[in-house]
Amino acid sequence: MFGNLDFDVIRRSLPYLFLDGMSFTLMLTGLSALGGLVFGTLIALMRLSSYKLLGRIAGLYVDFMRSLPLVLVIFWFYFLVPYIGQWLTGASRPIRVGAFTSSLVTFIMFEAAYFSEIMRAGIQSISRGQPAAASALGLTYAQSMRYIVLPQAFRNMLPVLLTQTIVLFQDTSLVYVLSIPDFLGAASKVAQRDGRLVEMYLFAAAVYFVISCLASWGVRRLQARIAIVR
Amino acid sequence: MKHRQIIGCLLAGALCATPAMAQELTGTLKNVKETGAITLGFRDSSIPFSYLDDNQKPVGYAMDICYKIVDAVKKELKLDKLEVKLNPVTSSTRIPLLANGTIDLECGSTTNNAERQKQISYTNTHFLTASRYVTKKASKINAIDDLKGKSVVSTAGTTNIKQLTEANAARGLNINIIPAKDHAEAFLMVETDRAVAFVMDDILLASLVAGSKAPDDYTISKDAFSKPEPYGIMLRKDDPAFKKVVDAATSALYTGGEAQKIYDKWFTQKIPPKGLNLNTPISAELKNEFAKPSDSPDPDSYK
Amino acid sequence: MNYNWNWHIFFEPNPTGAGTYLDLLVSGLWLTIKTALLAWIIALIFGTIIGILRSLPSKAASWISFCYVEFFRNMPLLVQLFLWFFVLPELLPRTAGLWLKQLPNAPFWTAAIGVGLFMSARVAVQLAAGIASLPRGQKQAATALGLTTTQGYRYVLLPMAFRIIMPPLTSEFLNTVKNTSVAITIGLIELTGQARAMQEFSFQVFEAFTAATIMYLAINIIVVTGMRFLERSLAIPGYITGK
Numbered sequence: 001m002f003g004n005l006d007f008d009v010i011r012r013s014l015p016y017l018f019l020d021g022m023s024f025t026l027m028l029t030g031l032s033a034l035g036g037l038v039f040g041t042l043i044a045l046m047r048l049s050s051y052k053l054l055g056r057i058a059g060l061y062v063d064f065m066r067s068l069p070l071v072l073v074i075f076w077f078y079f080l081v082p083y084i085g086q087w088l089t090g091a092s093r094p095i096r097v098g099a100f101t102s103s104l105v106t107f108i109m110f111e112a113a114y115f116s117e118i119m120r121a122g123i124q125s126i127s128r129g130q131p132a133a134a135s136a137l138g139l140t141y142a143q144s145m146r147y148i149v150l151p152q153a154f155r156n157m158l159p160v161l162l163t164q165t166i167v168l169f170q171d172t173s174l175v176y177v178l179s180i181p182d183f184l185g186a187a188s189k190v191a192q193r194d195g196r197l198v199e200m201y202l203f204a205a206a207v208y209f210v211i212s213c214l215a216s217w218g219v220r221r222l223q224a225r226i227a228i229v230r
Numbered sequence: 231m232k233h234r235q236i237i238g239c240l241l242a243g244a245l246c247a248t249p250a251m252a253q254e255l256t257g258t259l260k261n262v263k264e265t266g267a268i269t270l271g272f273r274d275s276s277i278p279f280s281y282l283d284d285n286q287k288p289v290g291y292a293m294d295i296c297y298k299i300v301d302a303v304k305k306e307l308k309l310d311k312l313e314v315k316l317n318p319v320t321s322s323t324r325i326p327l328l329a330n331g332t333i334d335l336e337c338g339s340t341t342n343n344a345e346r347q348k349q350i351s352y353t354n355t356h357f358l359t360a361s362r363y364v365t366k367k368a369s370k371i372n373a374i375d376d377l378k379g380k381s382v383v384s385t386a387g388t389t390n391i392k393q394l395t396e397a398n399a400a401r402g403l404n405i406n407i408i409p410a411k412d413h414a415e416a417f418l419m420v421e422t423d424r425a426v427a428f429v430m431d432d433i434l435l436a437s438l439v440a441g442s443k444a445p446d447d448y449t450i451s452k453d454a455f456s457k458p459e460p461y462g463i464m465l466r467k468d469d470p471a472f473k474k475v476v477d478a479a480t481s482a483l484y485t486g487g488e489a490q491k492i493y494d495k496w497f498t499q500k501i502p503p504k505g506l507n508l509n510t511p512i513s514a515e516l517k518n519e520f521a522k523p524s525d526s527p528d529p530d531s532y533k
Numbered sequence: 534m535n536y537n538w539n540w541h542i543f544f545e546p547n548p549t550g551a552g553t554y555l556d557l558l559v560s561g562l563w564l565t566i567k568t569a570l571l572a573w574i575i576a577l578i579f580g581t582i583i584g585i586l587r588s589l590p591s592k593a594a595s596w597i598s599f600c601y602v603e604f605f606r607n608m609p610l611l612v613q614l615f616l617w618f619f620v621l622p623e624l625l626p627r628t629a630g631l632w633l634k635q636l637p638n639a640p641f642w643t644a645a646i647g648v649g650l651f652m653s654a655r656v657a658v659q660l661a662a663g664i665a666s667l668p669r670g671q672k673q674a675a676t677a678l679g680l681t682t683t684q685g686y687r688y689v690l691l692p693m694a695f696r697i698i699m700p701p702l703t704s705e706f707l708n709t710v711k712n713t714s715v716a717i718t719i720g721l722i723e724l725t726g727q728a729r730a731m732q733e734f735s736f737q738v739f740e741a742f743t744a745a746t747i748m749y750l751a752i753n754i755i756v757v758t759g760m761r762f763l764e765r766s767l768a769i770p771g772y773i774t775g776k
Contacts, residue, residue: 068749071715072728079738184611193275198623201612201615216603322733346736406638409730
């Protein structure tokens with residue numbers, strides 16, 4: 001069954017797979033998670049704000065993004081981001097956006113919808129007395145969010161946020177459809193060049209599996225620790 | 231009267247030429263000058279036009295031509311340094327990515343036809359090839375009609391898949407058409423018996439067969455889905471200033487004999503990554519075209 | 534924005550010789566729905582089995598379900614589809630592999646099974662959580678009434694648990710619909726694939742994607758509304774979901 005497989009192809013392409021491919025994937029995952037968290041928190045605050053209109057807009061954004069398949073969103077943004085850049089900067093022609101920046105914008109915008117739901121639940125889990133006490137102490141809305149509510153919400157939701165980041169890590173593999181060399185893209189390029197699909201895809205699957213497993217094991221441990229402290 | 235107008239134009243041109251140059255840059259040239267960078271779109275597996283070598287760097291015949299164009303652009307803009315950025319494209323993404331400014335030149339194996347010219351422009355033709363299909367000898371496919379009811383793969387976003395789709399409808403072949411992301415993936419579908427045939431430009435098929443594990447197992451059809459069609463390097467439409475520079479660069483390259491050398495390097499000598507030799511000397515039609523460079527989408531104009 | 538909008542493109546004939554570009558997209562929509570429904574049936578069947586195993590007191594059962602869930606949850610769906618589509622047939626004996634590869638509609642079956650199994654792990658987790666949320670008395674009462682474990686699950690625990698997890702299941706079903714689009718990488722020309730094909734044939738990128746976007750939104754709205762009705766009609770008065 002494994003007779004005519006050539007696992008040496010993996011060893012030969014290791015530097016490319018990890019230095020180029022995996023570093024792209026991890027960088028994209030990390031930056032998208034950060035960006036998504038920041039943007040997602042803003043959306044969550046909009047949704048919970050007392051201005052009805054703001055809440056409606058944020059709600060529509062979240063529902064919209066969550067209705068669409070990521071593959072379609074990736075296509076949309078890859079083709080659209082330069083035009084958005086042109087519109088934002090008022091330039092005469094579309095802004096040149098590289099593959100990495102374009103995917104980063106895509107994932108931030110897409111994941112923000114998911115992160116915002118998590119942050120919203122986190123903010124709502126804080127008892128109402130806390131912001132009330134903060135405002136009694138003379139803190140402004142921004143201050144009470146910044147110093148009281150958000151740190152706790154973030155802390156309570158940390159395991160969920162990290163789990164979502166693991167999902168994001170796996171989802172970044174979809175940039176494959178644009179021929180961008182992330183980890184899976186790199187593996188598929190080698191696989192197709194050398195006609196070694198079986199070896200490369202098994203290896204890629206194993207790498208994703210090990211990383212995700214370790215990460216989710218870490219999250220479970222973290223969850224247990226947080227649970228005890230609380 | 232007419233003469234005087236021409237002289238007037240020339241005078242005006244001569245007077246304004248020098249100062250206007252710097253100010254009136256438009257389109258891509260302006261962008262390149264401002265950012266100090268130009269972006270080339272390359273392909274994963276358009277061997278030997280544009281593909282990844284062993285170090286995963288894009289190389290190939292069309293890449294070499296593009297680097298010559300970049301030199302010309304650099305000279306035109308009087309830049310000391312011009313950064314060349316590389317962006318991967320597929321058959322399916324190349325036109326939108328060119329239109330939206332992600333890439334400035336697409337260096338690959340893109341068929342030049344009248345329909346696409348409504349969206350983008352091409353510089354002078356760098357190759358001519360017809361659409362055929364590759365099958366395994368063992369599957370005994372001798373004519374297009376033998377593909378009836380079978381699974382046939384082609385690369386998404388190519389003229390080939392469109393021709394296949396149209397032939398399928400016109401001849402009632404009932405072929406199950408599978409779109410693949412790129413040529414190498416499509417060829418693997420035939421190699422692993424997922425599809426009986428792969429419809430593509432014959433030169434690309436020949437390269438894929440030559441580079442495969444068992445080249446003798448495959449045969450490329452005599453039947454063609456198209457006449458030999460021109461390949462061109464794509465650039466954005468409605469950008470005459472940039473097109474002029476690019477056309478001038480390719481013209482000089484083709485008529486000056488340098489293109490012949492680049493051609494020989496990729497088509498008659500060993501090429502990376504596997505030291506393959508495609509043994510495809512230049513055709514009479516392409517030789518003619520090199521003597522009289524043209525960006526015509528009409529296959530008949532190259533006879 | 535220097536882009537040539539052409540909304541009439543939907544009514545122009547497509548190159549497949551069968552109807553307009555709109556017909557092309559609608560055929561993609563049907564394939565998305567068909568694939569998603571089959572995948573969802575697979576997800577529900579396997580998800581239920583694994584979910585039950587997860588809730589059983591047996592160590593072995595919970596170990597099996599743990600492995601199953603971790604296996605399908607810790608690999609990107611795209612990679613899983615590649616494993617089913619490209620890798621599995623090569624590892625089978627030659628004739629079996631060849632048969633698998635030359636199945637008509639191989640991308641459809643691979644996508645439905647691949648997405649189905651991927652989603653089944655999520656369904657299993659939801660169901661196990663649903664069962665765990667039931668008061669312990671339910672199970673004890675079932676046993677006291679003389680029901681076997683199977684009967685207890687069949688008549689008491691599962692009907693309750695499924696009602697409780699109806700809202701998360703709705704969103705898992707919508708995830709199934711969305712996830713079918715990953716199958717364009719194995720040659721399934723569903724809605725996203727047809728939108729891309731339309732873009733390639735007609736060069737009208739944004740029109741094609743706008744139409745696909747609207748169709749996905751429509752699916753979403755219809756499913757969410759439908760499930761709300763279902764939830765209400767299945768609700769047990771006076772119980773958690775009865776409100």
